[in-house]
Amino acid sequence: MDARSSEGRPPGPAQAPEPGRGGDAGAMRSAVLALHRATGLPMVFGGALAGRDRLRITELVGGRTDSLNGLVVRHGNGLGGKAMALGRPVWVTDYPRAATISHDYDGPVGREGLLSIVAVPIVVRRRVRGVLYGALREPLGLADRVVGAAMQTARDVEQDLAVRDRADEALTRLRPGAEESAARWEEVRAVHAELRALAERVDDPVTRDRLREATLRLAAASLPDPRDEQDGRAPRPVLSPRELDVLSYVAMGCTNAEAATRLGLVPETVKSYLRSAMRKLDSHTRMEAVAAARRAGLLP
Known part of the structure; x- marks a missing residue:
């Protein structure tokens, strides 16, 4: 718990909270x-x-x-x-x-x-x-x-x-010009998947909910207008936390086996979650499901 630096010095004077730390x-x-x-x-x-x-x-x-x-x-x-x-x-x-x-x-x-x-x-x-x-x-x-x-x-x-x-910083890094944003999305997607996997390993329900909320903020940043359910579009599909976990790794290009390893599941379980997510998203392939989830603001 001692937060001294590697040089043995205690932390410097407390700093004012930076933007994004209102929580x-x-x-x-x-x-x-x-x-x-x-x-x-x-x-x-x-x-x-x-x-x-x-x-x-x-x-x-x-x-x-x-x-x-x-x-x-x-x-x-x-x-x-x-x-x-x-x-x-x-x-x-x-x-x-x-x-x-x-x-x-x-x-x-x-x-x-x-x-x-x-x-x-x-x-x-x-x-x-x-x-x-x-x-x-x-x-x-x-x-x-x-x-x-x-x-x-x-x-x-x-x-x-x-x-x-880390989630706030990932969102902040998206704000520069469009020519930089495409490359930075890959890092955001990796952070999104990491946060979702971490949430499933946290015992405290309050912390787990906060981690999931952070992933939703990252996903919502991909929408042109976060108020997508107010402009006449159909309500977004409802995916289970594990379905979103699996899709987040699929979006990074992981195979079912790789996603299973990162999530601590067996490949057949990953395949089952993926099939269920595809059905809910009215998709026929893995990448169609990823694209549909991004359009719905469920993935960044």
Whole structure:
């Protein structure tokens, strides 16, 4: 979980979120709920960056007051600010008396009655994107299980954000002139297939849905007008996730055997999914099915 660089330095000051990162708040909301379910801690909270060197706490479970809701935490200040600066988890067992942190936020923390607190930064590409907190209202040492659960939840969020960043970047690279776009579509299609395969291996349903949503955004980028169902065209066919997975690899030129290997299936199963997709798309060949899926905005 230590996000230090290969040179041993912690991440630099947090950067303002880049375009396309508006989903960080949603990822933090899911993380707070997941950590609360996993640990049963009396209070779990967190927030995403709200500027170059600060974050805003917006997601809370178990609060008794509104003192922490909307609180801005600056880089280096308090427990969360220290986690941001170091790029690794930090915790205290008696917050008001802790000598290892600054006490800029004693007022709001005290009004919530929080004593034992762990703060875990969300670090993607060596940049802090948010902080996840778990807390007790007693001066007790946080169990290894609790700290470990907080770190694992943070890793899950980091993976989620990294994958969605890659999808956003793939979309951004499509925007240059038309002479460059054709070559870049092949990379987008490879990312699309990779995201779909990854979604099937993710256990968390929220993260799985987000990955699938990212693939739909990539596919919709291929449409001249994303509002295709509002201009009189027939409704798009409904394919199952696995049918789309198979088609995404077929679109890259993979054989059934190659698609099976990448998806962890047997070739006969791939063939069955492909036949079903062809039937739904009213197609007679593999490439007809791919073309029909692209026209419908199901594939990039």
